Amino acid sequence: xxxxxxxxxxxxxxxxxxxxxxxxxxxxxxxxxxxxxxxxxxxxxxxxxxxxxxxxxxxxxxxxxxxxxxxxxxxxxxxxxxxxxxxxxxxxxxx
Numbered sequence: 441x442x443x444x445x446x447x448x449x450x451x452x453x454x455x456x457x458x459x460x461x462x463x464x465x466x467x468x469x470x471x472x473x474x475x476x477x478x479x480x481x482x483x484x485x486x487x488x489x490x491x492x493x494x495x496x497x498x499x500x501x502x503x504x505x506x507x508x509x510x511x512x513x514x515x516x517x518x519x520x521x522x523x524x525x526x527x528x529x530x531x532x533x534x535x
Contacts, residue, residue: 473514473515474514474515475512475513475514475515476512476513476514476515476516476518476530477510477511477512477518477530478510478511478512478513478517478518478521478528478529478530479507479508479509479510479528479529479530479531479532479533480505480506480507480509480523480525480526480527480528480529480533481505481510481511481513481518481521481523481528482501482504482505482506482509482510482511483501483504483505484501484502484503484504484506485499485500485501486499486501486511487499487500487501487506487509487510487511488510488511488512489510504524505523505524505525506535507525507529507532507533507534507535508532508533508534508535510532513528518530
């Protein structure tokens with residue numbers, strides 16, 4: 441009976457830990473910084489992932505500052521990033 445109670449308690453704690461981890465925002469391993477997608481700031485071949493129809497994933501940007509491609513940046517900094525084509529955006533920039 442004691443073993444069953446300990447196993448149940450351990451399972452409950454593991455479930456709580458998994459729920460807490462799932463609720464936290466994206467963080468690169470080891471950095472401790474919360475990141476967000478920032479559109480229009482990636483250099484050609486340096487975007488972080490998929491940007492829509494006709495693209496695959498990381499490194500698929502064909503031109504600098506393409507508004508459909510994004511780069512992970514520290515949360516809260518995206519819209520203050522200035523590029524030759526304008527400011528970074530939290531949503532895709534249609535050209």
